[in-house]
Amino acid sequence: MIRFGPLAIAAAMSLAACSSCEQKAPPPPAEKAASAHADASLHDGGDGAAKTASLTDAPWNILLITVDSLRADMPWAGYERPIAPRLSALHAKSTRYTRAYSTSSYTSKSLAGLLTGRYPSELSRTGVFFTRYLTKTDFVCTAFGSAGVPCVGGHAHAYFGPKQSGFEHGFSDWRIVKGITFDYQTDPYVTSDKLTPLAIEMLGEVASKQGTQGPKPFLAWFHYMDPHDEYKTHAESPHFGKRARDLYDEEVFFTDQWIGKLLDFVDAQPWAARTIVVVTADHGEAFGEHGMTRHAHEVWEELVHVPLFFYVPGRAARTIDEPRGHVDLAPTFAALLGVSVELPGASLVAELDGAPAPARDVVVDLPEDEYNERRRALVHGTTKIIAFGNDVRYSLFDLAADPQEKQDLWRSRPELAADMKARYKAASARIRDVAPAGGIPKHDR
Template sequence: MALAACARKEDTKPAQDLNASAPASSSSATGSPVAAANDKPTPEKAAGVAGASPDPAAQKPLNVVLITIDCLRADMPWAGYPRPIAPRLTEFAARAVEYTHAYALSSYTSMSVGGFLSGRLPGELKRDGYFFGTYAKENLFFPELLQDAKVFTAAAHAHGYFKKSGLEQGFDAWEIVPNLKWNNTTDENITSPELEAIAERLLSDPRAELGRLFAWVHFLDPHDKYMPHDGISWGKTQRDRYDGEITYTDRYIGKLLDFIAARPWGPRTAVIITADHGEAFGEHKQYVHGFELWENLVRVPLLVSIPGVAPRKIDTPRSAIDLAPTVLDLFGVPTSPDFLGKSLVPEIRGAAEPTRDILVDLPATSDNDRKRAFLHGNLKVIAAGEADLAQVFDIKEDPGELSPIRGTDATKEIVALYKERQRSIRDVPPTKCKEGCLNGGYRKK
């Protein structure tokens, strides 16, 4: 979440394809219908693929529910974490297509969410420039395109930031848990029960029942402050308390998934589960999130369940920049030429997985300098400030990013690739925070 002081620093156009990886098949198909053809993303036209069912319901158009979970790290039980802290999400992962190397667009909510809704880097969007960023109406968000296509669009949230964020563009229904306590340094609310109830109510709207729907539900409880919950205890450390929050949130995500499955339209609904960013527990002497672009902050889960598509793992790195074109593709709605990502639907249905470089963007705000991360193969550049002072890490050999590498041909090559990619970014200066924004060419000289 976009909380200015909670993310403490101390204890406190797409690039070329590379690094392809063949998917490892896991279990059998779900038996649900397939909603669109491989060769043309039109939901009204069904096609048989591996694991698909010939059910006549395959001819019906898809709905899409996007569930995002604040602060959800990539190291979850289905990815090897030893504690069974999320049984319902683990169950969902077993029947979904799992992206094992997925990246958020930034390291805190405001920038990450603005980016994936727009299909662009957050630094390319018109915004005021404050840490709790407000986005301008001139930005195009993908729900606006769904709305134009007569899709019912609804969203449920659990933090006061979303009241005046500008992120509500394109939503027919936009609701926030009421009576929230505001604290710009942390989050002291427990919201999953009320949020899940709002989501059920929105999904029961006649417009959802009778037509096509897109719903976005953002669960917030894993966010610091890690609140206690009766009957849940993994210990007393920060990570222990966070794990308890994951367990608590998992229950309500499971309840929402059960509700969706029980609706008449449930069998023709695709569900995407991901996170806006990760979290830190002492890595690089940092706690919570924001301000930096380390792997633990920007690698996130990405699970996609499409009716009729068999579960498996995809190891090729992917970015949340692909969410907008993916959702539009599932609806058969043309994407915007301004969106930078690519639809994941073809590869989820079994097509080749072309490799692409990954870019993560943390624009300058009232609270932080600009930083960007660029991933090319196993190498990662983290570049800071106007001068793009860069460090390079081999995240395969050094996953903790503890030992930057220097002076090799490979480091020179990736820095050159980053600078080339950087030149194509259309940075937009903030509209208001011109004195306070720290970098990116925004501070007055």
């Protein structure tokens, strides 16, 4: 039962939209950093050369905002509750991908793919659930830093702490919200209200440093945790009920408000005109679909279909319906930052620049570890094949007719099954499987 009516929800949305009134931003970076771009805005779409020049004519700053467990069915995709007004407003001005896929179905594996441009099975890593990645040069920020482009990151879970995940490889400034400890079962903290001030502080510092000798690009990444279970209620959010999805929606609304404050800060900076904002999720979240709750273990749509959109100052909004995967983000970032890096994924810059978006298959990769059996999936157009274990059995779905993957076509469509299996086998063979260091601990799964 919704405890706040439509007027209360509208009032809450209005409060979120002007939430920056209370935020005290640190002093802006040196005027020299980006004075030529000072008239652009996250809200007015920007102005000037970016409208006509190619995106690769000059390097851009990148602000990457990831939200843990953020499902694809947000308000901009038709969800009836207005739980993300600030992100919805940004989405409306962005190049948005309606069929984006995370690399895997939980944080340890999915973010590794995003940060390296490779599948987690290909990376030097441990075999535990909270995986640590061992090779610094696998991570694109190592190459960015060597090219003089700093990466900074702020996070709100102890798994991101030093010597835990390895995600910090290549980052020149890496910070964790204070006062949190590692919980192996859930996320018991409220942190969006702490992460945004940290992000503002870090952005101010890196922009100032990069602007001391003329504008130079940077990449900043902030990962918001609050939609991850356990789901909490917030005084600032509309209250939708007591079910898990109701509380999750409150968490999304709360997080959205604090992301809005971060966007307001960026909007006020002279470097906003050269800053691309990228929003996505590490994975989705299940609320009873396929008998599951939370995430990991499988690669169903509710777990791996995620939001993805790019706000590019001066560019018109655009919708792209072709499937795309997170392994494409690292080469995209490299091209936008003006850094040459050889990666297996495909840069999205041409289609962000307005070119047609070519059809391309997407692979999802969940390697085996102590609590996960291996899963892989391939999406070709609107058809999806899932391989269970070491390809011991398969399922096949028509996502256009059956987006919730309820009708397995593996036996009823043998010709389609054979074609999709061949596609999957060819794509899977291109993934160079690396055995986890120290082996895989054995537990009941």
